[in-house]
Amino acid sequence: MAIQSLLSLLPFLILFISSNAWAQEYKFDISEIEKKPYQLAGYVELRPALFGLDRDASLYKLRFYRRDEGKTLEEFNSKLQLEGSYEKGIARLFIRTNSDLKYTYLGWDHKTSLYEGYLSIKPSSSLTVDLGKKTFKWGKGYAWNPVAFLDRPKDPDDPDLALEGFVAVSADYIKSFSGPLKTFSFTPVLFPVYNDVNDDFGKVHGLNFAGRIYFLFYDTDIDLIGFVGKSRTNRFGADFSRNITSNFEIHGEFAFINNVKNRTIDRSGRIFESTFDAKSYLIGLRYLTKSDTTFILEYYRNGVGFSRVAMKDYFSLIDRGYDSFLATGNDSFLKKAQGVTEGNYGRLNPMKDYLYLRISQKEPFNILYFTPSIIGIMNLNDKSFSIAPEFLYTGITNLEIRLKGSVVGGQKHTEYGEKPNDYRIELRLRYYFDAVKAYEWATKKALK
């Protein structure tokens, strides 16, 4: 009888156990979502890298003419990026720091920078005023942003990296509407350049003014952007972005830069300066296939870039200087070339026409959180290129593992053909943490 009673209870017992097990497995603890006025989080990164050197390349000769580093170079990079904030009423203080520690052929080096640090005052959801150091990141392009007038140039090889900002006072005024114009926002910026304040931006010359007007008009993002001041020449631009279908997006940017000064050097080492108005633009698309392959394709016209002839002259000067150094020990030509490299010939993508293609496949062969990609950048003027396969795995909570290689190719005196390395392999391990949660967890453990 007792057994019979128990058997009759069995279905209920199974139901109870299974529902209880379910509740245990998928619990949602409300304390997980409690908001605190302060936050401290970030990531720590280890990034060893191996470079295969091209000893015949011009930029190898320019960098290593007094050294012999063999065929390969090893580098060890590590990074700690911290983000902290404190919120009280309508005010919020935000700080992002970046600390790099690396070991290269030059030995150990470390640097800590304040990437961003600003006070945000938000009297209403329509208005925010920011004072301090911050990034603006204007533009819609993925690899390049010709309209990012107030930002440091990003690296198309790793466009998602955080950048160091500049000190400014800015505001965001937002207004929403119903109808074809859904959003309007205005961002005026006061941009000082003084000794020790943004002095790496341009000429030290007091206040500059910049601004952005944004519209969401007929489901298209449109920005009108401008910069006027004495620290850099006046420049104006526009960008747009729009989804054509649920898996297809197009975007573009256009920038007009007034009175750009360009310094070129000929193969004899004579420096020429020219002034002209430059037009830079970018057109791109993002396309997702049914099999979860994403294509990002961009064409970039760099209006301030060097011509094929100017780059050939620069590389010829280096080769001539190197031969002269080997023959006589005189490095004056190489010193001249070094003088026009930094921020000029040596900047990222210094020529005129580029094509960028990134193909990434989400979770192939049912491997969850695994994304292999291949990134190609081609210099259309000299047909040189860089190809970089990348494997990203994010399956372990808070740990990001990325293995990336890159190979460059091109004829003599081309941009990628004269890079100091033929290939590069790097492994990046990045661990994200929430310091406040970790502290609370440790305190609880200690109390137990």
Add this chain to the structure above:
Amino acid sequence: MFKKNKPLTWLTFIMVFLFSAPSFAMDGTQLLKEIDKNLNPESYENYRKLINLEPDGKKKEYVMFTAKKGLDKMVALFLEPPSEKGRSTLRLGENMWLYIPNVGKPIRITSLQSVVGGIFNNSDILNLDYDAEYLVEQVEEKGNEYLLSLKAKAKTVAYDKLKMWADKSKKFPIKIECLTEASMLIKTLYFKEIKDFGGGIVRPSVIETDSPLHKGYKSIMIFAKIQKRDFKDEVFTLTFMPNVESLRKP
């Protein structure tokens, strides 16, 4: 006699067709509106936990805060894990953006992409009212359930067709099949665990998802603290995205 009345007979047929079709569509639309209303207040905030389960039992969890206003405005902010913390996604009609704090600017994304991996995609996370995106093509009564056949209003909608089974008395979805234009099944959503969230909000607190395209994998969404709240329209703009955290109440 019959010959004489032929035009009248045709006219009657045409009138019956013209007037019956819209009135049927109205019923279906009304039913879908009621289902939407039972799932969410017009403007609300909530917290959600997303769990991706792998066949070997491994799981990955995400916690997010969501705010919605009206038919087509929604924003979600990731709170957990630390690798995703601070990311926000915004939906304004069929426009979607993703903001990653490290990248520092919102980028347009497509509704079919997934910002978190797993079976849920962006439009599942930023789900608008069904009535805002779908037309009711057919309603069938099947015992205690309605079966609604829905068709996307625009090409930008993530799934071309939906088949929704809804509880007749409570007017909640029980199961939704998401299909392509060629009627290929992409995923199935199961609505479970009806819960009283207070303030008159009683609705399923768990949505489970599986997909024939990812056999053995499952994604689960658990809802908490759903409450009515009115937001300013300006909150649902690209410019506001870096400030979504300020919407959360301490």
